[in-house]
Amino acid sequence: METFFRYNWIVREQWYAWCEDIPLEELLRPRTGGVGSILQTFFHVIDVEWSWLQLLQGKPDDPEDFEDYKTLEAVRQYDRKLRPDVEAFVVAWDPSMEKKAYIHPESKDKVAQESWGEVMRHVIAHEIHHMGQMSVWAREVGKKPVSANVIGKGLIIPD
Amino acid sequence: METFFRYNWIVREQWYAWCEDIPLEELLRPRTGGVGSILQTFFHVIDVEWSWLQLLQGKPDDPEDFEDYKTLEAVRQYDRKLRPDVEAFVVAWDPSMEKKAYIHPESKDKVAQESWGEVMRHVIAHEIHHMGQMSVWAREVGKKPVSANVIGKGLIIPD
Numbered sequence: 422m423e424t425f426f427r428y429n430w431i432v433r434e435q436w437y438a439w440c441e442d443i444p445l446e447e448l449l450r451p452r453t454g455g456v457g458s459i460l461q462t463f464f465h466v467i468d469v470e471w472s473w474l475q476l477l478q479g480k481p482d483d484p485e486d487f488e489d490y491k492t493l494e495a496v497r498q499y500d501r502k503l504r505p506d507v508e509a510f511v512v513a514w515d516p517s518m519e520k521k522a523y524i525h526p527e528s529k530d531k532v533a534q535e536s537w538g539e540v541m542r543h544v545i546a547h548e549i550h551h552m553g554q555m556s557v558w559a560r561e562v563g564k565k566p567v568s569a570n571v572i573g574k575g576l577i578i579p580d
Numbered sequence: 581m582e583t584f585f586r587y588n589w590i591v592r593e594q595w596y597a598w599c600e601d602i603p604l605e606e607l608l609r610p611r612t613g614g615v616g617s618i619l620q621t622f623f624h625v626i627d628v629e630w631s632w633l634q635l636l637q638g639k640p641d642d643p644e645d646f647e648d649y650k651t652l653e654a655v656r657q658y659d660r661k662l663r664p665d666v667e668a669f670v671v672a673w674d675p676s677m678e679k680k681a682y683i684h685p686e687s688k689d690k691v692a693q694e695s696w697g698e699v700m701r702h703v704i705a706h707e708i709h710h711m712g713q714m715s716v717w718a719r720e721v722g723k724k725p726v727s728a729n730v731i732g733k734g735l736i737i738p739d
Contacts, residue, residue, distance in 0.1 A: 454716035522738035553712020579681035
C-alpha cells in the first residue's frame with residue numbers, strides 16, 4: 422500500500438516542479454473534464470487523500486476552500502501541512518485493516534458497504550486518475566507531461 | 581494486487597459499454613495526449629498489461645498491430661484473448677514475488693533495476709492513468725465519463 426502512496430507523492434512533486442514554468446493564469450484556466458483547473462486538481466487530490474484517511478480514523482474532516490489556495494506555493498504548503506497525518510497513517514498500515522468496515526459517520530445505522538482496503542485503493546487510484554487528466558492538459562499547454570511510470574523510481578529494490 | 585487488477589477490468593468493461601453509443605469515427609479520432617485515440621488507448625492498455633506479465637515470466641511477447649484492431653468489437657476480442665493469461669498470473673501472485681528482480685531479456689548482463697512488485701504496480705497505474713485521459717476525451721465527446729471510483733464496486737467485502 423505504502424509503495425503506491427510513495428509513487429503518488431513522487432509524481433505529485435514532479436508535477437509541482439513542472440508547474441513552476443507555467444504562468445499562474447494557465448494553472449487556473451478552466452479545463453475540460455476533472456475538477457476544472459490544474460491547481461484545483463492538486464488541491465482536490467491533496468484534500469481527498471487527507472479527508473478519506475481522517476474519516477477512516479473517525480477524525481474531523483474540516484473542509485478547506487480552494488479560493489484560499491490559488492497559487493502554486495499555497496497548494497504546496499497545503500500539501501506540506503496535511504502530509505504528516507497522511508504519511509503516519511500509511512506507514513502504520515497493516516494488512517489486517519484490509520477488511521475493516523468503513524461506516525460513514527452520517528449513516529451509522531446503515532450496513533457498511535466499504536472496507537478500509539477499498540478506501541485506501543480509492544485514494545491511490547483517485548490521484549493517478551487525475552494525473553492522467555493532467556497529462557492531457559499538459560499537452561494542451563504545449564509541454565511534455567510528467568511520466569506516470571511506476572518503474573524507474575526505486576520504489577521496491579529487487580533482491 | 582488482485583483487487584486493483586479486478587478494479588481495472590471492471591472499469592475497462594464499463595468503458596467498452598460507454599463506447600457502444602459512440603460512432604467509430606469518434607473512437608478513432610486523434611486526441612490530444614496519450615496514445616492518440618480512444619480505441620488505440622484500449623488496445624495499448626490491453627497490450628501493455630499482457631506484455632509486461634509475459635516478460636516477467638520469460639514468455640514471448642509478440643507485438644500485435646493496432647491496424648488489425650480498429651473496431652470496438654475487435655478490441656474487445658483482443659482483450660478476451662489475452663485476459664486468461666493475465667488473470668492466471670494475477671491470481672497466482674504471491675507477496676514473496678514482490679522483490680524478485682526483473683531482468684530485461686535484452687540486457688541480461690546489466691544489474692536489474694526493477695522488481696516484480698514495481699512492474700505489477702506499473703501495469704495497474706498505467707491503465708488508471710490512461711482512463712484519466714479517457715475521462716477528459718469523454719467530456720470532449722460531450723458524454724459523462726465512466727466513474728474511476730474504487731469504492732462501490734464490492735471489491736473487498738468488509739467483515
